[in-house]
Amino acid sequence: MAIATSLQEIRQLELDRSQEQNLNQQLYRGLRTMMLGGQLPAGSQLPSSRRLAEQLNLGRNTVIAAYEQLQAEGYIFSKRGSGSFVASPLPDQLHSPADKPGAGTSTAPAPGNPRAHRSFNSSFFVGVPDLSAFPHKHWQRTQQQLQKRSADFMGYGDEAGFWPLRRAIAQYLQQSRAVDCHGGQVLITAGAQQGLDLCVRLLLGPDDVMAIESPGYRGVMRALKLCGKNYLPCPVDQDGISLQALKEAQTPPNLVYTTPANQYPMGAVLSLEKKMALLNWAREQQSWIIEDDYDSEYHYQHRPLASMQGLDRYQRVIYLGSFSKTLYPGLRLGYLVLPDSLMERFTIARGASYGQPPLMTQAQVASFMEEGHFNRHLRRMRLAYKEKLNTLQHAMKMLEPWGKTLQRHAGMHIVFVCHKTIDDEMLVSKLEAQGIFSSALSEYCHGGENLKGLVLGFANTPIEKMHSKVGVIKSTLESL
Numbered sequence: 001m002a003i004a005t006s007l008q009e010i011r012q013l014e015l016d017r018s019q020e021q022n023l024n025q026q027l028y029r030g031l032r033t034m035m036l037g038g039q040l041p042a043g044s045q046l047p048s049s050r051r052l053a054e055q056l057n058l059g060r061n062t063v064i065a066a067y068e069q070l071q072a073e074g075y076i077f078s079k080r081g082s083g084s085f086v087a088s089p090l091p092d093q094l095h096s097p098a099d100k101p102g103a104g105t106s107t108a109p110a111p112g113n114p115r116a117h118r119s120f121n122s123s124f125f126v127g128v129p130d131l132s133a134f135p136h137k138h139w140q141r142t143q144q145q146l147q148k149r150s151a152d153f154m155g156y157g158d159e160a161g162f163w164p165l166r167r168a169i170a171q172y173l174q175q176s177r178a179v180d181c182h183g184g185q186v187l188i189t190a191g192a193q194q195g196l197d198l199c200v201r202l203l204l205g206p207d208d209v210m211a212i213e214s215p216g217y218r219g220v221m222r223a224l225k226l227c228g229k230n231y232l233p234c235p236v237d238q239d240g241i242s243l244q245a246l247k248e249a250q251t252p253p254n255l256v257y258t259t260p261a262n263q264y265p266m267g268a269v270l271s272l273e274k275k276m277a278l279l280n281w282a283r284e285q286q287s288w289i290i291e292d293d294y295d296s297e298y299h300y301q302h303r304p305l306a307s308m309q310g311l312d313r314y315q316r317v318i319y320l321g322s323f324s325k326t327l328y329p330g331l332r333l334g335y336l337v338l339p340d341s342l343m344e345r346f347t348i349a350r351g352a353s354y355g356q357p358p359l360m361t362q363a364q365v366a367s368f369m370e371e372g373h374f375n376r377h378l379r380r381m382r383l384a385y386k387e388k389l390n391t392l393q394h395a396m397k398m399l400e401p402w403g404k405t406l407q408r409h410a411g412m413h414i415v416f417v418c419h420k421t422i423d424d425e426m427l428v429s430k431l432e433a434q435g436i437f438s439s440a441l442s443e444y445c446h447g448g449e450n451l452k453g454l455v456l457g458f459a460n461t462p463i464e465k466m467h468s469k470v471g472v473i474k475s476t477l478e479s480l
Contacts, residue, residue, distance in 0.1 A: 010034070010047065011055060023058060024065040025175070025303075031066065035075055035086055042088030046076060068302045122437035123469045126265075126413050126457035129325055133384060138373045142364055153359035160347045161188025161335075162362035168369040169321075169335055177296060178306035179319055181337045187346055190357050192322035192334040194350075196257075196290070197223045199318060199336075202349055203255050203288050204229050211253035213241050215444035215451060217264050217292065220257050233447030236263055240270030243277055252285045260308050261296040265415055265444055265455050267408045275308050282316040292320045295411040297378055300386040315339035323365060325412060325459075326378060333357050333365060385412060385459055388466070392458045395470040402477045403453060412459040415441060417451060422480065424452040430476050436469055 013030040015023055034040045047055070049063040056063075067084055070076045078084045146153070160166065166186040173179035189195040200223045204210055207230070212220050214233035224231050232253055234245040241258050256278070260270035270278075282289050291308050299305070309317040322334035338346055350356065368374050392414060396405040403418040418424055424440040431438055441453035454473070461469070 010040075010052065013056070015056065015058075024062045024069075027056070027058070027062065027066040028069050031070060032075055035090055040086050042086050042090070044086050045082075046084040046086070048083060065303065122435060123461045123465065124436055124438045124456040124458065125460060126439050126455050127325065127329070128457060128460040129328060129412065130381065130384060130459050131328060132460075133381065134328060135373060135377050138371075139364075139368065142367045142371070142373070146360060146363055146367065150360065153363055155359070157356070157359045157362075159351045159356075160343070161186065161356055162359055162366060164370070165362045165366035166335075168366050170337075172369060172374070173307070173319070173321075173337065177293065178310040179337060180310045180312075181319070185337050185340065185343060187336045187338055187343065187350060188356055188362060189322075189334040189336060189350065190354060191324065191332045192292070192320055193219050193223070194354060195320050195322075195334050195336045196220065196292075197226070198346055198350060199255065199288075199290055199320075200224060200227050200229055202342075202345060205254070207251075208254040209249070209251050210255040210257060211246055211249075212257045212446060213259065213263065214446040214448055215265055215441065216257070216446060217259065217294070218444060221446060231446070235448050236266055236268060238268055239274055240268045241274070241278075243274060243281065246278075246281060253287060255288050255290065256282065257290045257292065259292045259294045261293055261305055262299070262410045264292075264294045265413065265441070267406055267411060267415065269305065269410075270308070275311060279308065279312050279314070279316065283314045287316065289317045290320055291317050295325060296321075297326055298382060298385055298412060299410040300382065300389065301409045309337065315341065318342070326374070326381075327365070327368075331361065331365070333361060381459075388458045388461070388463050389414070391463050392456070392461075392466050392470070395467045398470060398474050399477065413455055413457040415453060415455055417441065417453040420452050422452055422477070424454065427454065427476065427480065430479075431473060434472050434476070436472060438473075 010031070013027070013034075015026045015030070017023065031040065040046075046052070046067070049060050049067060052058075053060040053063045067076065071078060071084070075087055075090055076084045077087050163183065165188060167183035169186050170179075170181050170183040173181060187195075189198070196219060200210065204227070209230045209232050210224060211232045211234050212224075213236050215236060221231075232245060232249055235242045240260055240263050246253060246256065258270065258278070260275060262269065278289065281287070289308070293307060296305075296307075307319060309319040316339070318339070319337035320334070321337075323331050324334070336346065389408065393405060393407070396414065396416060399405065399416060402422065403416055406415045406417065408414055418427070418441075424442050428438055428440045438457075439455040441451050441455055444455070445451055458466070
C-alpha cells in the first residue's frame with residue numbers, strides 16, 4: 001500500500017525536459033519538495049528505481065542518481081531487500097524544537113613556506129588541477145571576444161566585483177550546491193585566502209577565539225598568525241570536525257572554520273546530524289561559521305552534497321570558494337557568499353585594503369560560465385580524476401608495510417598515514433630530491449594528536465607515471 005500511495009503522488013511531478021537542468025536534479029528537487037510538504041510522509045516507501053523510471057518515462061540511472069543524492073543528504077534511507085523509505089526527521093526538521101525560522105533567505109592546499117624550486121608540474125604536488133586538460137581553446141576564444149570591448153574593463157567597476165560574475169556564481173551555487181543566495185551576496189576576492197583573511201580581520205576581536213580543524217588547512221594558521229588571533233584546535237573524526245571541543249571551550253569561539261563537504265586533508269564528510277548541531281550551536285552562541293567548500297565539485301560516487309549554508313535559516317554561515325581547483329591557481333580569483341548583514345562591511349573593507357581582481361579576468365570567467373564551458377569542463381575532470389584516484393589507490397597498496405592509505409571518493413589528493421616512528425618531514429625532504437613534491441601530514445596538525453604521513457595530490461600527475469612514482473616512495477621508505 002505504501003508503494004502505491006507514493007507512486008500515485010510522485011506521478012504528479014512535472015519534469016520539464018526542455019530545461020538545461022538535468023532530469024535527475026529535477027526529480028531530486030521534486031521529491032525533496034514533496035517530502036518537506038508532507039505529500040510523501042515520513043516512513044512511506046518509495047517506488048523501486050525501475051518502477052519509477054517506467055512511470056515517469058525516465059532512464060533508470062536518472063532515478064538512481066536522484067535517490068542516491070536524497071540518501072546522501074539524509075532525506076531517505078534504504079533497507080536491504082525492502083527498498084527506500086522517507087526519513088524521519090528530515091534534514092530541514094533537525095533544528096532545535098524551539099527554533100522558529102526568521103525571514104532570512106536570501107583553498108586550501110598551497111603548501112606553507114613553499115620552496116622556491118617547487119614546480120606546479122611536479123609529481124604529487126597538492127592542490128593543483130590537471131593543467132594539461134584545461135580547455136585553452138575555449139578560454140582564449142572568450143578572451144578574444146572580450147578584447148574587442150576592452151575599454152569597458154579599464155575602470156574601477158562595482159566595489160563588490162563584476163556583476164555578471166557575481167550573478168553567474170550565485171546561479172551555479174544554487175544549482176550545484178543548493179546554496180541559498182543571490183548575486184548581491186557574492187563578494188569577489190583575490191583567491192580564497194583573501195576571503196579568509198577578511199573574515200579573520202573583521203569578525204575576531206582582540207580576545208575572540210577561532211575554532212579550526214586539526215588536521216586542517218594551513219592557510220587558516222597563516223591568517224591567524226598574521227593578525228595575532230587566538231585559535232582553538234578541534235580534532236577531526238570519521239564524521240568531520242568534533243563538536244565536543246566547541247561545547248567544552250571556556251570561551252565559545254566567535255568564528256568556526258570547517259570544510260564539511262570534503263574535510264581537508266583527511267577527507268571526512270560532515271554528517272547531517274553534525275551539520276545541524278553546528279548550525280544550532282552557532283545560532284545559540286551568535287557565532288559565525290566559515291564553510292570552505294574545498295574540492296566540493298569532485299565527488300565520484302554521487303553528486304556533490306548540498307552545502308551547509310543552504311540548511312542555515314539564521315544567516316550564520318559564510319560560504320568560501322575559489323576557482324583555483326576548478327580552473328587554475330594563477331587566476332587568483334575567489335568569492336565569499338555573505339549573510340546580508342555582513343555584505344556592506346566586507347565590501348568596504350575589501351575595497352579599502354585590497355582592491356579587487358582585474359575586471360577583464362572577472363569578465364572572462366563570467367563569460368566562460370555563462371557559455372557553459374565551466375560546467376562541461378567540470379564534468380570532464382570528474383571522470384579523469386576518478387580514474388586517476390583509482391589508479392593511485394591501487395598503486396598505494398605497495399606501501400602497506402609502512403602505514404595505511406585512507407580510502408577516498410572525492411577530492412584531488414589522498415592521505416597516507418605512516419607509522420608514528422617515521423619522520424614524515426624527513427621523508428618529504430628525501431622525496432623532493434627525487435622530484436616528488438608531496439606534503440608532510442604532520443604540518444597540517446595544529447594541536448592535539450600529531451599524525452605522520454604524506455598528502456599526495458594526484459590531479460596534475462600523469463596517470464601513466466603513478467605506479468613508478470609510488471615505487472620511488474616505497475624505496476625511500478625502505479631506506480629510512
